[in-house]
Amino acid sequence: MKIHKYGVTLKRITEEDIELLRQWRNSEQINRHMEYREYITPEMQKQWFDSINNYNNFYYLIIYKGDKVGVINEKNIDRSGKGTSESGLFIANKEYYKTFVPLLASLTLIEVNFYLLGGKESYIRTLRDNEEAIAYNKSLGYKLCEGQENVENQLYVLTRENYEQKTRKIRKAASRFTDSDYPNGYVLFEPHDYDLGIAQKFEKVVEKGELPVEVKIKETPEGKVFYY
Numbered sequence: 001m002k003i004h005k006y007g008v009t010l011k012r013i014t015e016e017d018i019e020l021l022r023q024w025r026n027s028e029q030i031n032r033h034m035e036y037r038e039y040i041t042p043e044m045q046k047q048w049f050d051s052i053n054n055y056n057n058f059y060y061l062i063i064y065k066g067d068k069v070g071v072i073n074e075k076n077i078d079r080s081g082k083g084t085s086e087s088g089l090f091i092a093n094k095e096y097y098k099t100f101v102p103l104l105a106s107l108t109l110i111e112v113n114f115y116l117l118g119g120k121e122s123y124i125r126t127l128r129d130n131e132e133a134i135a136y137n138k139s140l141g142y143k144l145c146e147g148q149e150n151v152e153n154q155l156y157v158l159t160r161e162n163y164e165q166k167t168r169k170i171r172k173a174a175s176r177f178t179d180s181d182y183p184n185g186y187v188l189f190e191p192h193d194y195d196l197g198i199a200q201k202f203e204k205v206v207e208k209g210e211l212p213v214e215v216k217i218k219e220t221p222e223g224k225v226f227y228y
Contacts, residue, residue: 001193003060003112005185006104007177010060010072014192017061018049021071024092033090033130035153055079055201062091062105069093072105074113074122079201083120085113100174106140107167107174108185114160115213115228116187118205122158141166160212184213186227188220199224 001012013021022045024030031037040048052059056077062069070091077085087109091102113119124142126133128151141162145155178185189199206215206226213228 001190001198002188003108003185004182004188005108005111005178006174007064008101008104008108009063010105010108011063013059013061015049018045020068021045024071027092030090030092033127033133035125035127053196055198060109062101064096064101067093069096069101069105072109074109083118084123085119086123086125088124103170104174104177107171110140110158110163111185112187114163115211116215116226118211120159124156124158125153126156128152128154139166182227184228186225188223188225190223
């Protein structure tokens with residue numbers, strides 16, 4: 001599964017990616033911003049991957065111009081009707097720390113969640129002393145949840161309405177990175193996504209016709225493309 005918009009590709013991780021993620025996650029530059037800071041072994045990483053390799057957890061490599069930049073995710077997705085999920089992001093490639101790429105990746109993930117996956121509320125957790133991350137999340141429209149003021153790992157929530165209102169100018173500026181063939185981006189499902197059953201479940205969401213956008217489908221040599 002690949003998502004592409006704003007010049008950024010989000011590639012859903014496969015087992016071949018998890019060792020790279022483990023090295024990134026164990027690095028001091030990433031680990032110090034995480035609630036869980038114990039060393040992750042290859043066995044622990046494989047166990048983690050097996051637990052999230054399903055339709056309720058989408059973890060992606062962020063790829064920009066061929067470079068692997070970091071990881072972004074929507075996890076613990078409630079498909080039963082509430083439409084809630086929890087998001088996370090970390091940038092591992094130092095060349096992209098102070099660039100616009102993390103923002104483009106966040107915009108891409110949020111829009112797929114709200115427009116194509118039927119998401120209604122996205123939650124994110126941020127350590128209370130991570131001022132840079134807090135400012136970043138607020139710029140996307142996230143708001144601190146009630147009763148979280150004194151919590152160490154604070155919970156924020158984002159709705160589609162807040163996102164659209166807060167990021168109107170940001171999305172307009174980001175639109176210059178879009179591709180002419182798919183100006184609103186696309187989701188590509190490859191054969192292995194059908195083997196896992198992920199693509200079929202996504203298609204059922206589209207078929208219901210309850211999404212805020214009209215989704216179109218195109219067959220390509222790589223797989224089936226969904227766009228709007």
